[in-house]
Amino acid sequence: MAAGRHDADIVIIGGGPAGSAAAITCAKRGLSVVVLERDQVFGERPGETMHPGVRPILEQLGLGNRIDALATGFHAGIWIEWGGPPRFQTFGSDADGPWQGFHLWRPDFDGALLSLAGDFGVDVRRGVSVLGIAGEHGAIREIETEYGTMTARVVIDATGRVRHLARQLDISYQPRSPRLIARYGYVTGSCPVRDDAPKISGDMSGWTWTARIRDGLYQWTRVDFNDVAKDDWLPEEFQGMAPLSRTRGADVTWRIAERLAGPNWFMAGDAAATLDPTSSRGVLKSILTGVMSGHLADAAIGGKLTPQQAASYYHQWLLEWFDKDVTHMKQFYRLLGHSELG
Template sequence: MLRTDVLIVGAGPAGATAALNLAARHRVLLIDRLAAPVQRIGESLPPAARRLLVDMGLWDEFLRQGHAPCHGNRSRWGGQEAEQDFLRDPDGPGWHLDRARFETWLQASAVARGAALLRNTTAVDIKPVADGWQLLLHTPSGICPLHARVLIDAGGRNARLSTALGARRLRQDKLICGWLYGNDQGPADDGLSYIESAESGWWYSAALPGRRRVLAFHTDADLPAARAMRDTQWLLRTASALPGLGPRLARAGFRADTAMQRTAAHSACSTASAGPGWFAVGDAALSFDPLSSQGLFNALYTGLLAAEAGDRTLAGDADAWVGYGAELAQIKAAYRRHLAFWYGQEQRWAGAPFWQRRHDAQLDHQQAVPLVAMTV
């Protein structure tokens, strides 16, 4: 039987961050169901990420990766145009990332520090035992039994490991995102993220490294706009007609060169973020609405936080998971307050289903089940 101190299921930013922070002191096995990172929406890091990268000893190497600085955010929201720049932020600019390159680098950093990485691998038949966990790994070479002292669920929104351990997933809305990529052929971008509200949802665009650009639309999965945006040309026509985003795309000389893709973007949490000997990180713990621009930061932060709690667990602190769960409960409460505030600033389409749902959520958000720790 293969043995490891920590098994991390999911090698995205949260899982790789946990691995690279644990690997110097413990045996760490990082597994992922994919053969390699894929390009996906979710490529913004706020300025505060600098502190995490410095603390983890990654800052200088991160700068050498060639990601594009983000100098602030511009919005057309609630009928008002606004701009928030990062010029006075003590942490400097934020960043627009090449997401696949960023994930590959984090994984390589974890391996360089001593973690083992298995791709095309999943974990099944998880059972608690006196000194940890037993399970089976399905690998390209066959089935392998494994014993781990600590488990970390970094498997994304599905949180399959957490649900296998008894947690329930709580989906809080129906938000989805449709996006595509292309090249800017016009003048250099100003380095700002851009969002614009519309009757059936909201839009996002940002310049990426290598003169690339992402264009995204967010709406609810059951609304007519969700069906319409299956058509790439509809997405491009509608974006070009917007009063703010349309001229911005025209000035950039944006030319789409990929088909439109769709993904879930709803807020979600689990009834438990941790228990004795296990922790959930990133989207497996808290899935953020992209409007918050905090998804990647949350992945890095919870990955680091779980690594610290996992280290204490392996040192004999049987209650390390309790403090971790309490910290995530505070993060969730702050996130929901801020999200309700920002959606509440748009009142022009208060009767439209997309906005009415979010305004109603401000009134009854206390009904959500608290994010707590759970014993299994």
């Protein structure tokens, strides 16, 4: 843990779900926290479909009373057409009724979570990109931004797929799948068959995800194992609808960083590990890793754990979780008969 005077106890790079969850966790424990977020205003970003498990965590963070206002629709399960006829898989239920997944428009959701961090006293600096990291012996000494350098006792990297810290510290990622590229886009119009719940359909060359995000707006994702999807490709059920913006691409190869934490830093969210979107848990995992890294940073600063214990606990915890998810994903892909992924 970096000793001496610092600009803040915790500096978090990136204000997506992982960064905001880490910031709120640390601020609630009385630490001084700065979030450096590159985007002045959030634009559209993928990851709108929330697993029901996201709700209790958001309630714990303090967003509970805003979830229903932010949610743009609810669904009790997902249509799955994967190695057999379409079936509706529910999320489960309890005495209060069926568990509900929901959709969120990410700019609104990410903005609300970051603003909640501000309400807890976090110093949120938007429009600030972290340009570099200066360090020694695997620890971070300074964070460089276009507005000058900063120091912190602990740095949490929550830069998503940018993976800023890993690039700076030369940390590589272990791939656990062949290279997978997701193409995704949004269409406007009406598609009544997709209004009750999202659907995933697998075939021998890949899979397609379709979902209604809000009234008149739908999202699709296509992963083609041979990456041959054309830029003007649209799922069959969205044919004739108007694309909202150009088709985008994202590398969704299953991978995890070789080191997930160090003497005074943690990686949270997609910066630490990614799976392809069939896992349906990207945002949930980002929030949970943000919370866990925040707790461990607090424990290390407060002397309850040594920095080495905190780093090693985090690394082990996330690696085990990731390994279980990989096993689960392989079982899912095996049903499709895709040998390289199953």
